[in-house]
Amino acid sequence: MKIIVSVKQVPARDSNLRVASGGKWLDDSDLSYEINEPDAFALEEALQLKDAQGGEVVVVCAGPERAGSTIREALAKGADRGIHLVLPEDAVLDALSTARLLRHAVKNEAPDLILTGLQSDDLGYGQTGVVLAELLGYAHATIIMQVEVLDGALRVKRELEDGWFQYVTLPMPAVLAIQSGIKKLRYATLMGIKRAKMKPVETILAASLGLELGRAAIERVYLPARSKQSQILTGAPEQVAAQLVEKLKFEARVL
């Protein structure tokens, strides 16, 4: 089975996010980066499917030069090769454009299965996989918590709202958007990290493809306003604890 996994590199979760002076994106001078969390789960699912079924896992990533480290990390965990669509440092694309890029990278690969994360932690479109499926003419399913391979088809468990689930059967090739938590994540081994250095990564300059790429139509980025009047308590831990107990007793009357 040939499986493609899309992985995105995003600012690390605990980053101190500061709006850039132009007000349209982040100041990236002191950001560090990591794999988009749901993509780590998509990769894990792909690697376990490969362990069970045999085949190949190819990771594809659209991002600036630095995103190469995320591809290497995926290779260290066990992916076989990578495709890096190289974007300018400041590219912030809309979901349709990203999907067009990914489509270009995978259209000659003829995969059986494409796994994406459910949502990116930075832009949070929750769309790229579904759009990619449409562009490729593949069937798709989203918010996937379990994958079972049948003969030429897949039976997957979808998460619905409020703790409901549903099984869906769909033909291959297919795109699945994987929900976080589907499997326990593995760590890269030392051996894996060593081997990753030898694995092939194809780099393609996005600008050379002549695709129509739209920038996300962001006019302004800013801190959201507080919707509730929150009282922020300050002081040493013992002091704020005592303050809070007073408030809960006499103001909120819940103690």
Added chain:
Amino acid sequence: MSVLVIVEQRAGGLNRMSLETLAGGAKVADGMGVALEAAVLGHDVAEVAETVAAFGPAKTYTVEHELLREYTPDGFTKALEQLIRAKQPAVVLFPHTYQVRDFAPKLATRFGRALVSDAVDIKMDGGHPRFVRQLFQGKLNADVSSNAGGAEFVSLQAGAFRAAEASGAKGEVEAFRVELEARDIRTKPEAPFREAQRSVDLSSADMIVSVGRGIKEKENLPLVEALADALGAELAASRPICDNGWLPMERQVGSSGQTVAPKVYFAVGISGAIQHLVGMKGAKTVVAINSDENAPIFEVADYGIVGDLFQVVPALTAAIKKAKA
């Protein structure tokens, strides 16, 4: 020209987010000076459409077909593609439900558009809508312009608008015929189900102490358990804690977990992503403890403590024990 709201129904019932989306749609339609219309898809939706018609739209389309009895992305996309090509709305609005996440990006792609997903607000500016989206799980907001040319596809987050109320006037209901064939539909859905019975019912708890990834390791959980014990509260968690197996899934609060409405909800080391907030917004009093002063959880907190939970929580547990003694 119109603003078209795609309403979601399940077994004949309308969900609250659909009513919120109708309210959002009314704002855009007013601002643009065009009619508000709605559409309901399914097999037998005449009754729901009558209900929808009382909530503001001048016209409500019923899109009925045997092949729309169960939701499939192929069926819903093909049916709505036909409706939108025929009616040419300026803006198509959806509630950002799990079902919409599954097909709306596909539908927008058919029109060469990128869906503006999960908008939290719409600002009208000289007859043009501008959408507000969250970035970084709610840590930042972005104003997104409507990039003119063809229909704009937008989905609205839960709680973005106050639900529309039934007005005295009732709009028209009109059937729209669609052509679908069985071979158009590639996915075969099975009946939805719930995992084994829940043994904890958080929805009736008076007090909840909920823990998030700020706790860092499973070994640290006794810290919050002690706080819950001192309060006599139920213990709950954000998704990553349950994903890691540190606490059972049935203790998860949020859009895919339980919805709770206690008198007091302590959010400890929880950032406040929307999927968590929708599960606990109904709490009467919210206390947030988080080391990041910009964490979105503070936007919904009544009392906030910006600090290290490893220091604040033990102090709070002690103070509560003392107050109760």
